[in-house]
Amino acid sequence: MKKYFINRREKLIATLPDGCVALLFSGVKKTMSNDLFYPFVVNKNFYYLTGINEDNCIYMLVKGESIFKELFFTEQRSKEKEKWIGERLKKEDIEEISGLSSVYSLNDFETVLSSYLNSNNAFGEIDAIYLDQDKSNPFDSLDKIYEKKIKNKYPNLFVRNIYNNIAKLRLIKDDFEIENIVKAISITKCGIYEMMKNSKKCNYEYEVEAYYDFVLKSNNTIPSFKTICASEINSTILHYEENNCEIKDDSLILCDLGSLVNNYASDISRTFPKTGKFSDLQKKLYNVVLNTNKACINLLKPGVSRNEYETLARDTLASGLLNLGIIKEKDEIDKYYYHSVGHMLGLDVHDIGKFDEFKEGMVVTCEPGIYIPELKIGIRIEDDILITKNGNVNLSRDIIKEICDIEELMNS
Numbered sequence: 001m002k003k004y005f006i007n008r009r010e011k012l013i014a015t016l017p018d019g020c021v022a023l024l025f026s027g028v029k030k031t032m033s034n035d036l037f038y039p040f041v042v043n044k045n046f047y048y049l050t051g052i053n054e055d056n057c058i059y060m061l062v063k064g065e066s067i068f069k070e071l072f073f074t075e076q077r078s079k080e081k082e083k084w085i086g087e088r089l090k091k092e093d094i095e096e097i098s099g100l101s102s103v104y105s106l107n108d109f110e111t112v113l114s115s116y117l118n119s120n121n122a123f124g125e126i127d128a129i130y131l132d133q134d135k136s137n138p139f140d141s142l143d144k145i146y147e148k149k150i151k152n153k154y155p156n157l158f159v160r161n162i163y164n165n166i167a168k169l170r171l172i173k174d175d176f177e178i179e180n181i182v183k184a185i186s187i188t189k190c191g192i193y194e195m196m197k198n199s200k201k202c203n204y205e206y207e208v209e210a211y212y213d214f215v216l217k218s219n220n221t222i223p224s225f226k227t228i229c230a231s232e233i234n235s236t237i238l239h240y241e242e243n244n245c246e247i248k249d250d251s252l253i254l255c256d257l258g259s260l261v262n263n264y265a266s267d268i269s270r271t272f273p274k275t276g277k278f279s280d281l282q283k284k285l286y287n288v289v290l291n292t293n294k295a296c297i298n299l300l301k302p303g304v305s306r307n308e309y310e311t312l313a314r315d316t317l318a319s320g321l322l323n324l325g326i327i328k329e330k331d332e333i334d335k336y337y338y339h340s341v342g343h344m345l346g347l348d349v350h351d352i353g354k355f356d357e358f359k360e361g362m363v364v365t366c367e368p369g370i371y372i373p374e375l376k377i378g379i380r381i382e383d384d385i386l387i388t389k390n391g392n393v394n395l396s397r398d399i400i401k402e403i404c405d406i407e408e409l410m411n412s
Contacts, residue, residue, distance in 0.1 A: 003099070205245055256380060268396055306356060
């Protein structure tokens with residue numbers, strides 16, 4: 001496993017100039033109340049480069065001309081504290097996971113950093129320090145806090161952002177990433193099937209959701225985002241998350257959900273009838289979305305632009321609703337379809353990285369949908385797609401989405 005993290009760091013190092021230091025922080029636990037903490041979520045760029053999933057860690061890179069050094073700093077936990085919250089990874093564990101052998105106590109970080117910034121050494125003069133700064137994050141992250149400290153202590157040092165360097169690397173998935181996404185999808189599949197098979201006896205959305213939660217817990221994982229389990233008018237709200245309303249027998253249930261494996265996410269949407277039988281109108285509307293899903297997946301390959309992808313989804317949905325008489329003009333589709341047809345998938349459900357056209361190794365979602373409040377019907381069908389050299393592979397192809405297959409499973 002560590003070969004993947006070593007390879008990623010080598011690629012990152014190649015993007016950086018000589019005479020720099022790069023710092024990435026794993027993050028800290030956030031206080032919920034008093035002595036309660038929110039579940040720790042590691043900084044995804046830090047994890048991408050190290051594979052370490054612990055708080056209070058720092059990855060440090062020093063790069064000179066034709067030479068570089070990697071260092072790892074981690075909190076040293078007292079024996080007394082270990083009695084309450086357990087042991088941390090040891091040096092040999094960190095090296096086995098990440099391939100990083102120079103492991104230090106977090107208490108030594110400031111001293112070690114100063115030794116590279118204040119004196120001439122084998123790496124030459126250091127004139128820039130790179131921090132991982134996500135500009136979309138409104139909170140004072142460790143990187144923003146540390147930027148202030150550096151500017152005060154080292155005013156002649158340039159502070160630069162390494163975020164985009166890593167984002168470009170994360171666009172293309174390696175075998176380890178694809179393997180974990182596939183595992184996450186397989187767990188999601190089992191959860192969806194349990195929801196479908198048991199929805200008849202459920203009266204509320206949260207009861208249906210509970211079947212999904214049980215499968216995830218049974219596989220020692222958690223949702224990759226807050227599960228959407230929506231019926232009737234709720235299914236027309238894109239990010240409805242309350243999942244607390246009664247489900248009427250003639251209602252469709254729209255589920256948008258995923259799971260995490262080694263921090264890699266799945267993101268799947270399926271829509272099915274509560275009683276296991278689609279009405280005629282539900283079938284017609286469902287097939288508009290299904291045909292769009294299939295057409296868009298068929299389009300995906302290297303060289304296809306994001307604009308082509310989005311345009312095909314919009315046009316196919318519009319054509320379907322025109323044929324059904326739901327809309328009279330093509331542009332009316334904006335009333336019933338108002339989101340992108342897909343996004344990148346990986347360590348983040350909406351994974352980072354900007355691009356204009358698809359490339360081999362990308363993983364993208366395909367999630368067309370229509371939302372008609374006056375009919376209290378929302379339908380979304382979402383798959384996770386790997387772009388390959390000559391086309392694509394639907395990683396979630398084994399999760400049923402044909403009407404006949406859904407009805408058969410729900411009534412078997």
